[in-house]
Amino acid sequence: MKKSLHILRRENAKSSPYWEDFLYETQEENDTVATALRAIAGAAQKEGDRRPVAWESSCLQKRCGACAMVINGKPALACDTFLKEIPGEKITLEPLRKFPVVEDLVVDRSIMMENLKALSVWLNEDAQLHSEEMAFEASVCLQCGLCLEVCPNFAPGGSFGGMAAMNPLAHLIANSPREGRKAVAKSYRRGVFNGCGKSLACRNICPAGIRIEGLLVKSNAAAVWGRWGQIGKGSR
Amino acid sequence: MNRESIQINIIGAGLAGLSCAMTLARAGQRVRLVSFQHSERAQSNLAEGGINAVMNVMGEDDRIEYHFADTMKGGCDLADPVMVKGLTEAAPGIVREMIALGVPFHRENGKLMQRNFGGQKLKRTTYARSSTGKALMSALISAVRKYEAEGIVTRYSHHEFICLLLDGDAVSGVRIWDRFRKERLDLEGPVVMACGGMNGMFAGATTGTTANTGVAAAVLFSQGVCFGNLEFMQYHPTTVSIAGKRLLISEAARGEGGRLFCKRDGKKRYFMEEKYGERGNLMPRDVVSREIAQLSESVYLDMTGLSQQIWQERLSDLRSEVQHYLRIDPAKEPVPVAPGIHYFMGGILVDASHRTNLRRLYAAGECACAYHGANRLGGNSLLGAIYGGKTAACTVLRELSEGFGPVKNDSGKEDMPAFISREEMRIHDRMVDALLNGMGLIRTRETLVQALEELSSLEKPELSRAMSAQLLLARAILLCALERRESRGAHTRRDYPDTDETFRKTTKVMLEKGRIQITYEEITPYPTA
Ligand SMILES: Cc1cc2nc3c(=O)[nH]c(=O)nc-3n(C[C@H](O)[C@H](O)[C@H](O)COP(=O)(O)OP(=O)(O)OC[C@H]3O[C@@H](n4cnc5c(N)ncnc54)[C@H](O)[C@@H]3O)c2cc1C
Ligand code: SF4
Ligand code: FES
Numbered sequence: 001m002k003k004s005l006h007i008l009r010r011e012n013a014k015s016s017p018y019w020e021d022f023l024y025e026t027q028e029e030n031d032t033v034a035t036a037l038r039a040i041a042g043a044a045q046k047e048g049d050r051r052p053v054a055w056e057s058s059c060l061q062k063r064c065g066a067c068a069m070v071i072n073g074k075p076a077l078a079c080d081t082f083l084k085e086i087p088g089e090k091i092t093l094e095p096l097r098k099f100p101v102v103e104d105l106v107v108d109r110s111i112m113m114e115n116l117k118a119l120s121v122w123l124n125e126d127a128q129l130h131s132e133e134m135a136f137e138a139s140v141c142l143q144c145g146l147c148l149e150v151c152p153n154f155a156p157g158g159s160f161g162g163m164a165a166m167n168p169l170a171h172l173i174a175n176s177p178r179e180g181r182k183a184v185a186k187s188y189r190r191g192v193f194n195g196c197g198k199s200l201a202c203r204n205i206c207p208a209g210i211r212i213e214g215l216l217v218k219s220n221a222a223a224v225w226g227r228w229g230q231i232g233k234g235s236r
Numbered sequence: 237m238n239r240e241s242i243q244i245n246i247i248g249a250g251l252a253g254l255s256c257a258m259t260l261a262r263a264g265q266r267v268r269l270v271s272f273q274h275s276e277r278a279q280s281n282l283a284e285g286g287i288n289a290v291m292n293v294m295g296e297d298d299r300i301e302y303h304f305a306d307t308m309k310g311g312c313d314l315a316d317p318v319m320v321k322g323l324t325e326a327a328p329g330i331v332r333e334m335i336a337l338g339v340p341f342h343r344e345n346g347k348l349m350q351r352n353f354g355g356q357k358l359k360r361t362t363y364a365r366s367s368t369g370k371a372l373m374s375a376l377i378s379a380v381r382k383y384e385a386e387g388i389v390t391r392y393s394h395h396e397f398i399c400l401l402l403d404g405d406a407v408s409g410v411r412i413w414d415r416f417r418k419e420r421l422d423l424e425g426p427v428v429m430a431c432g433g434m435n436g437m438f439a440g441a442t443t444g445t446t447a448n449t450g451v452a453a454a455v456l457f458s459q460g461v462c463f464g465n466l467e468f469m470q471y472h473p474t475t476v477s478i479a480g481k482r483l484l485i486s487e488a489a490r491g492e493g494g495r496l497f498c499k500r501d502g503k504k505r506y507f508m509e510e511k512y513g514e515r516g517n518l519m520p521r522d523v524v525s526r527e528i529a530q531l532s533e534s535v536y537l538d539m540t541g542l543s544q545q546i547w548q549e550r551l552s553d554l555r556s557e558v559q560h561y562l563r564i565d566p567a568k569e570p571v572p573v574a575p576g577i578h579y580f581m582g583g584i585l586v587d588a589s590h591r592t593n594l595r596r597l598y599a600a601g602e603c604a605c606a607y608h609g610a611n612r613l614g615g616n617s618l619l620g621a622i623y624g625g626k627t628a629a630c631t632v633l634r635e636l637s638e639g640f641g642p643v644k645n646d647s648g649k650e651d652m653p654a655f656i657s658r659e660e661m662r663i664h665d666r667m668v669d670a671l672l673n674g675m676g677l678i679r680t681r682e683t684l685v686q687a688l689e690e691l692s693s694l695e696k697p698e699l700s701r702a703m704s705a706q707l708l709l710a711r712a713i714l715l716c717a718l719e720r721r722e723s724r725g726a727h728t729r730r731d732y733p734d735t736d737e738t739f740r741k742t743t744k745v746m747l748e749k750g751r752i753q754i755t756y757e758e759i760t761p762y763p764t765a
Contacts, residue, residue: 012418028479030561035479038446042661052658058277058445060480061561063370066277066447079479080560102416110393113274113381122382127338135340139374140367140553143276168378175338209556 001026003083005036007053008094009104017101022053026083033091034060034067034079037105055105062207065144069105070094075149077207096149098156109145115161119191120183121168127175130232134218135174140208141167147202147212153195160195163202163212170219174231181228188223243268243390244632245410245423247397247452248430250278251369251618252601254376255625256428261383263633268423270392270412272447275377279432279445279602280621283369284554285353285488286361287334287622288615289327293348294359300324303360307616310355310520311581311609312725313740314465317762319588323607323616326623331362334622337375340364342550351550352491353614355520361615366486366554369618392421397452399701400427400459406595426596426635428628429456430621433580433602437710438675439668442577443475443484453603454705456584457712462593462746464585464605467717467727470612471677473524474537475576478561482576486554487614489539489566490517492546496524497570498533507531522611522726525575529677529728536570575677579617581608581726582716585744590628593746598631600624605742610725660703663694667710670694674714680730684718712745712752719743719754 003024010017024036034057041052056066060079067078072092083091099107129135147163148154154162169188176184202212221230244260246253249271257267271278292298303324308315335341335348341362342349353361364371383389394415401409401422409424434450435442457463473496474489475482490496495517497504508516508527517524528535547555547567558566584592584599586606592599600606601621608616674687691711699707720743722736723729741756 030563031479038480056273056277058273058279058447059282060446061282061478061483061557063282064277064445066273106416108394108416109274113391113393117381117385120382120385122378122385123338124382126336129335129338129340129343132340132343135338136364136367136371139338139340139364139371141374143274168374171338171374171378174340 001029001031001083002089003036003086004090005040006090006092007104008092009053010101011051012103013101020050029084031083032079033071033081033083033093036083037078037093053105054103063142065142065207068096068144068146068149070096070149075146075205077144077146080207096145098149098154099145109143111156112143112145112148112161112164115165115191116168119161119165119169119187121165121172121187123172123175123180124183125177125180128177129175130228131174131218134215134231135171137210138167138170138174138215141210142208144207146205146207150201150205152199152201153197158195159190161191162195163206166192166212166216166219167210169223170215173219173222181222185223188219193220193224242266242636243423243425244428245270245425246428246430247271247410248278248432248601248603249275249391249393250280250430250432250601251372251376251621252625253428253430254373254380255622256430256600256629257389257625258376258380258383259626259629260632261380261388263629264388265633265636267383267389268392268425269380269389270395270397270410270423272394272396272415274393275373277445277447278373279448280618281370281373282444282484283372283618284366284484284486285491286351286363286368286615287331287372287618288353288356288360288613289331289362289619290324290360291328291331291348291350291362294350296358298358298360300327302358303327303356306356307607307613308609310611310613311607312611312735313609314468314725314742314759315607315609316588316742316760318760319607322588322627323620323623327619330619330622334372334375337379339371339375341371351488352518354487354490354518354524355613357515361491363488363550365549366488366551372618372622395421397431397455399455400594400597402459402594405593407597426598426632428632429584429597429599429603430601430625431603434583434709437668437671437706437713438577439664440480441482441668441672443472443482444578446481450709451702451706453583454709455702457709457747458701458705460594460747461597462585462744463583463712464745465582465610465716465743466713466745467720467743468581468610468725469577469675470521470579470581470726471525471575472521472578473528473575474573475578476562476571476573477576483557483561484576484578485537485558485571485573487518487521488551489537489554492550493542494537494539495541496528496535496573497538498531498535500533520611520613521578525677526728528575535573537566537573538570539566540568540570542567579612581605581610581612582743585742588627589631590624591631596635598628600628610727660700663699663703664706666694667691667707671710671713675717678728678730679717681718684714688714688718708747708752715752715754716743716745
């Protein structure tokens with residue numbers, strides 16, 4: 001298999017972007033965009049001719065969210081995108097557009113963590129688990145930012161935290177004892193409900209397989225409509 | 237320096253770093269939490285099968301003494317019993333604390349469930365499907381966030397460890413590199429290392445993250461930090477090669493009923509059950525991996541007998557991961573597996589208070605050598621990371637109240653980031669090959685000596701600090717394996733197949749006057765009652 005990676009590069013936040021092509025050939029049919037990036041970054045380093053391509057990775061098995069980028073125009077994880085599933089030889093790689101670029105494909109997603117801090121996303125009391133299913137599903141969010149990339153309503157600096165904020169809040173909602181509900185509900189309305197235009201552009205993008213709609217419905221029921229009893233229903 | 241003005245520098249924001257930060261912050265102590273990437277990217281998020289603690293919820297009359305005994309036995313009597321006692325006694329409290337933080341451990345009819353794991357006869361492993369690490373991390377990240385908002389914990393994410401700042405045998409601070417701004421920073425204060433296992437020394441061949449490069453450990457070693465038991469690294473019996481790494485198939489698969497077999501003369505042979513009886517599949521990992529290494533046939537993990545309910549409620553994530561990366565549905569087809577490097581029992585040597593040989597330097601989590609002896613039991617390292625982080629924090633608090641005294645920094649200005657240069661990538665690749673050849677599942681004097689010779693051919697005076705430190709650490713690992721002339725736990729020598737009681741000692745290795753020195757330390761006796 002032969003692929004040509006067409007990468008939008010930039011030496012740092014201030015320098016101007018430019019495109020550069022890298023060729024990747026492999027016999028391995030299960031190689032991903034991450035494998036190709038590792039190989040070309042390593043090769044560029046060894047040849048010493050070009051600045052190695054900067055990108056983030058960690059787990060290589062879609063469990064950490066580090067390698068989020070825009071692949072052929074679509075936001076995705078590099079380690080979750082198999083080369084053989086991309087038609088044609090050319091693959092375009094760009095950094096996520098909603099976050100400031102640090103270098104090449106590396107962006108600074110700190111705003112996601114800052115949003116959660118501003119929304120006071122933590123438990124002040126001991127947890128009281130209402131729904132294992134809901135708490136579990138919400139806790140597997142990778143904070144990768146793919147859902148924010150496609151969201152028409154999310155902009156860094158705004159008060160809407162998108163689905164990346166909904167999940168940690170849903171985790172609290174599923175765990176909230178009575179005393180903590182008011183505060184959680186307030187954060188939820190401010191950071192999620194009020195800003196969500198229900199476009200559901202994020203519906204099919206989540207690499208962690210979170211069924212965002214279902215979690216939204218449950219979280220809304222509790223935190224917006226006060227129907228806390230509903231979260232434990234319909235699940236184990 | 238008064239206590240208010242001191243900040244504790246934690247290097248690493250996985251489970252150990254977060255647990256340490258939370259404990260310090262709860263006591264009102266200010267903390268800088270430094271990590272290469274955000275906590276969400278740390279290896280701890282990959283942990284699957286569960287965390288051990290005697291909760292005694294499965295009606296099996298489980299007891300802390302049994303957890304202690306299993307851990308000691310699994311570690312082939314090389315762990316420090318005083319430390320294991322502390323760990324196993326604290327475990328139930330830790331699991332309850334995690335529940336209070338909102339970790340959705342699996343329950344049935346409202347009752348907490350535990351599963352079987354290797355090397356333990358009773359069901360003692362608490363779990364959140366096959367994503368226990370992720371569930372723990374999400375809860376701890378939220379808990380620490382509160383202290384970030386209060387200004388007690390300051391995050392330095394996207395920062396890389398460069399080196400310790402030293403004042404004789406005391407640590408005055410740490411030098412770090414801001415990867416985004418490309419700036420160097422010196423932070424004063426005590427240092428807790430929580431930087432995870434040294435995967436990068438075996439790049440491409442481990443189940444863990446690529447971001448734990450091992451450079452931090454190497455630099456510490458080159459700065460005179462004493463390491464322990466470097467020859468003991470765990471090969472997990474059920475891993476599969478995928479692009480760039482080994483994918484783990486959690487022991488939970490066997491805990492829930494998965495069986496190992498090989499094909500001989502066209503017939504399935506459940507070799508572990510044949511040799512060890514009904515519980516053969518759940519023997520400790522060193523035993524299972526060694527058995528697999530001795531077979532000439534390919535080995536498969538058969539999970540086709542698991543019930544629909546188990547797949548749905550306990551292993552749905554494992555199934556979809558295997559389907560996604562291997563294109564095999566484990567509920568319908570056996571999965572070909574082989575041993576892969578999974579955990580480092582060896583690391584920065586710490587005492588029961590998580591102190592190192594340098595004053596004001598502490599270590600916890602997988603980067604530290606503690607609790608697991610010659611072979612770690614599954615489910616004990618999440619526990620060890622949380623408990624170790626807490627214990628280190630308590631020690632720091634105690635020593636702070638006793639007063640650290642003034643320190644000065646004599647580390648000079650010449651240190652640069654822990655990058656290795658372009659040319660050095662080739663050297664790094666060859667170092668990894670040498671280590672993989674020398675430190676295979678089954679070792680001999682010849683292969684170890686050969687690997688050491690290969691390393692010698694790579695050493696050059698003009699190498700970067702990071703590269704030369706890694707070569708030094710690689711040499712130390714191989715020497716530890718060469719010097720231990722016995723087989724025990726994860727260290728198997730073909731030329732010394734027996735366990736030798738005179739080697740029931742901790743290997744201590746450090747750099748002294750430019751030379752790698754290995755000594756052996758007696759293990760403290762079992763605590764009675
Ligand atoms: C696939 C898999 C499954 C596992 N399943 C289980 C299980 O079911 N049960 C169990 O008990 N154990 C399991 N383990 C082991 C367990 O996950 C780890 O041992 C444990 O999480 C280690 O935690 P830690 O905090 O020490 O390190 P990590 O989580 O690795 O965190 C290390 C931190 O240090 C930072 N860091 C690293 N290097 C540097 C540097 N140079 N500069 C700055 N920061 C740095 C990283 O960014 C990170 O924040 C599993 C491991 C793997 C790989
Ligand atoms: S909800 Fe899904 S897409 Fe959004 S940050 Fe979490 S894991 Fe990523
Ligand atoms: S590297 Fe972790 S999600 Fe891709």
